[in-house]
Amino acid sequence: MAAIRRQFPVLERQVKGKPLVYLDNAATTQKPQAVIDAITEYYSGYNANIHRGIHTLAEEATAAFESTRDTIRDFINAESREQAIFTSGTTEGINLVAQTWGRQNIKAGDEIIISNMEHHSNIVPWYMLAQEKGAVLKVIPITDEGELDMEAFDTLLTERTKFVSIVHVSNALGTVNPVADIISKAHEVGAVVLVDGAQSTVHLDIDVQAMDCDFFVFSSHKLYGPTGIGALYGKKELLEAMPPYQGGGEMIKDVSFTTITWNDLPYKFEAGTPNIADTIAFKTAIEFTDGIGKDVIRRHEEELLAYTTDALQAIPGLRIIGTSPHKISVVSFVVDGVHPQDIGILLDNRGIAVRTGHHCAQPLMDRLCIRGTTRASFAMYNTKSEVDVLVEGLHKAVKLLV
Ligand SMILES: Cc1ncc(COP(=O)(O)O)c(C=O)c1O
Numbered sequence: 120m121a122a123i124r125r126q127f128p129v130l131e132r133q134v135k136g137k138p139l140v141y142l143d144n145a146a147t148t149q150k151p152q153a154v155i156d157a158i159t160e161y162y163s164g165y166n167a168n169i170h171r172g173i174h175t176l177a178e179e180a181t182a183a184f185e186s187t188r189d190t191i192r193d194f195i196n197a198e199s200r201e202q203a204i205f206t207s208g209t210t211e212g213i214n215l216v217a218q219t220w221g222r223q224n225i226k227a228g229d230e231i232i233i234s235n236m237e238h239h240s241n242i243v244p245w246y247m248l249a250q251e252k253g254a255v256l257k258v259i260p261i262t263d264e265g266e267l268d269m270e271a272f273d274t275l276l277t278e279r280t281k282f283v284s285i286v287h288v289s290n291a292l293g294t295v296n297p298v299a300d301i302i303s304k305a306h307e308v309g310a311v312v313l314v315d316g317a318q319s320t321v322h323l324d325i326d327v328q329a330m331d332c333d334f335f336v337f338s339s340h341k342l343y344g345p346t347g348i349g350a351l352y353g354k355k356e357l358l359e360a361m362p363p364y365q366g367g368g369e370m371i372k373d374v375s376f377t378t379i380t381w382n383d384l385p386y387k388f389e390a391g392t393p394n395i396a397d398t399i400a401f402k403t404a405i406e407f408t409d410g411i412g413k414d415v416i417r418r419h420e421e422e423l424l425a426y427t428t429d430a431l432q433a434i435p436g437l438r439i440i441g442t443s444p445h446k447i448s449v450v451s452f453v454v455d456g457v458h459p460q461d462i463g464i465l466l467d468n469r470g471i472a473v474r475t476g477h478h479c480a481q482p483l484m485d486r487l488c489i490r491g492t493t494r495a496s497f498a499m500y501n502t503k504s505e506v507d508v509l510v511e512g513l514h515k516a517v518k519l520l521v
Contacts, residue, residue, distance in 0.1 A: 123411065124500050126151040137470030140505045145290050145318060145449055145496035146474050147340045151407050154344055157400035168392055170369065184395055187402035188385070191350050194405050195335060196326040201384040202358065205393055208349035209317040210240040212336030213284070215351060215388060216313055217244035219361040220334075221282065224311075227253035229281040232310075234259040234267055234296075235486050236289045239479040241315045245284055254281075261486060265292040265441035272301065280310045287319035291478040291492065292441030293424075293449030295319070302331050311357065317341055321408065321498075322417055322447050327352050343498075344404030345397035351388070358384050365390040408499075416499045420448045423497045423506060430510045434517055440492050451478075451492040457520045459493040465516040466493075471509055 124130050127149045132139050141149060161183065167176035169184050191203040206212045221244075225231065231245050235258050249256045257275050260268045283305040288295050302312045313334040316325060321342035327335050334357070338349040353361075363370050363381055367390035372380040381387045408416070427450050431437055436455035454462065463475035476491040477484045484491060495509060 120500075120502060124502075126153070126407075127500055128152055128155070130500060134470040134472070135468050140469075140471040140508050142495040142497065142501065142505070142509060143472045143474050144498035144501075145341070145478075145494065147346065148321065148343045148498050149500070150345065150404075151343055153407055154400045154403045157403040158345065158396045161396045161399050166396075169395055180395060180399075183399045183402075184393070187398050190402045190405050194325070194409070195320075195350075195352055196328050197352050198328060198355065202352055202355055204351040204353070204358070204385045204388045205398055206336070206349045206351050207347050207394065208338035208340070209315060209336045210338075212334075212349060212351035213241055213313065213315065214244045215364045216334050216336075216353075217248045219364050219388075220311065220357060221245075221248045222251070223360075223362055225249075225252045225254050225281055228279065229254045230257050230275075230277065230279045231255070232257045232259060232272075232275055232280055232283045232285075232305075234285055235261045236265065236267070236292060236294065236296075236480065236483050237284075237286050238290055238315065238317065239481070240317075241284055241286055242482065245282075255279075258482075259285075261483075264443050265289065265294050265487075266443045266445070267294075267296055267301075269297065269300070273304065276304060276308050276310070278308055280305065280308050282311050282313070284313040284315065286315040286317075288316075288322065288447060289441070289480075289483075290318045290449070291451055291480045291483055291494065292443070293446035293451070293496075294441055294443045295323070295445045295447055297445075298332065299330055302333075306331070318449075322413070322420065324413055333357055339397065339401040339404060342404055342408055344401045347394050348397040348401050355384070358388075363387050363390070367391045369393075411499060417447070419499060420497045420501075423501055423503065424448060424450065426503055427495065427497075427506045427509070430506060431513070434510070434513050436517065436521060437513070440487060440489065448498075449494060449496045451494045453489055453492055454517055454521070457517065459491045461520055462493045462513070462516050465519065466509070466512045469508065469512045469515075471512050473509070 165179040167180040169181040316337040320337040335352040340346040370390040440451040459475035
């Protein structure tokens with residue numbers, strides 16, 4: 120653990136005179152030195168625009184950039200490298216699919232299914248599409264424990280269901296959803312399925328072929344990589360049939376004022392100069408995570424989750440939100456009569472970073488009849504002694520606020 124922590128420079132810092140206890144990993148993870156170095160090395164050693172240059176720097180930058188695509192192919196077990204499209208993150212991946220596949224295929228009266236536990240970025244693009252097309256947005260309800268109501272899902276699925284967009288792991292509850300089951304049921308009625316892997320990719324082994332999803336989206340910054348870069352996986356026949364997302368350089372083969380031909384995959388969806396430095400460092404982040412081993416990280420985070428869940432029971436008036444047995448790495452809670460923001464401020468005074476509020480999941484908060492929660496979320500570098508600091512801070516905060 121000490122060796123892992125040493126690789127994350129920010130963990131050395133103090134906040135309000137106390138050692139930082141960073142428990143906001145579901146929002147974004149901290150970055151290891153190797154990732155920071157990869158960005159610096161690109162800018163200080165071989166900064167160049169990619170693909171069309173014939174000089175040495177351009178070739179080095181292109182090779183490094185494209186090699187991230189190979190790493191992502193292996194990381195999620197995509198059939199081919201062309202099926203890994205770079206995006207700015209999960210949000211852009213979902214918008215890309217809604218604006219291309221969605222606008223091409225969704226018609227008035229068609230049904231799109233999402234769930235009651237989606238992040239806003241997996242609600243708003245589908246709401247916008249449904250508004251534009253006159254389609255119907257249907258919502259899988261959840262149980263009080265924070266699991267999808269799968270019986271209700273069965274009744275929502277009809278021959279009018281054209282698309283299902285579902286979160287793999289809830290950012291607000293930590294629930295791991297039965298995506299393989301959802302995908303196979305959706306396929307039975309001919310629907311296409313997108314899995315939002317923003318929270319799952321850092322914890323779970325992802326095999327898009329075994330899962331049989333049609334699209335899978337995730338962000339680098341939630342798996343120890345830089346912000347501003349992510350990936351979209353899609354089944355080849357779907358990606359090939361989809362129109363481009365944005366127009367510009369790189370996504371075309373030939374341009375005249377009367378005719379334009381689109382580039383091949385994956386470039387058809389990658390208009391303009393991409394985020395080269397962060398794409399290169401994305402590979403470093405994946406290698407770093409794989410180097411430690413997701414199974415090792417997962418076991419560690421499971422222990423932290425169990426330890427935290429136990430310790431929080433002793434805090435008067437505290438209720439954990441999201442109690443599915445299938446959950447990972449997130450503890451969300453409310454305390455009777457206390458605003459989550461007040462807890463967050465008092466914890467910050469002790470150097471503890473947690474997230475408070477609706478976690479970009481307002482419909483979920485409405486369903487649970489709460490305004491928000493306080494959320495602690497774990498990463499590979501968190502320790503039980505940090506949880507002890509959190510629990511002590513919570514005891515003190517609750518005493519003060521109740
Ligand atoms: C479940 C889920 N989906 C989507 C997103 C959006 O990811 P990004 O902001 O990296 O695009 C997040 C971010 O918190 C998330 O937790």
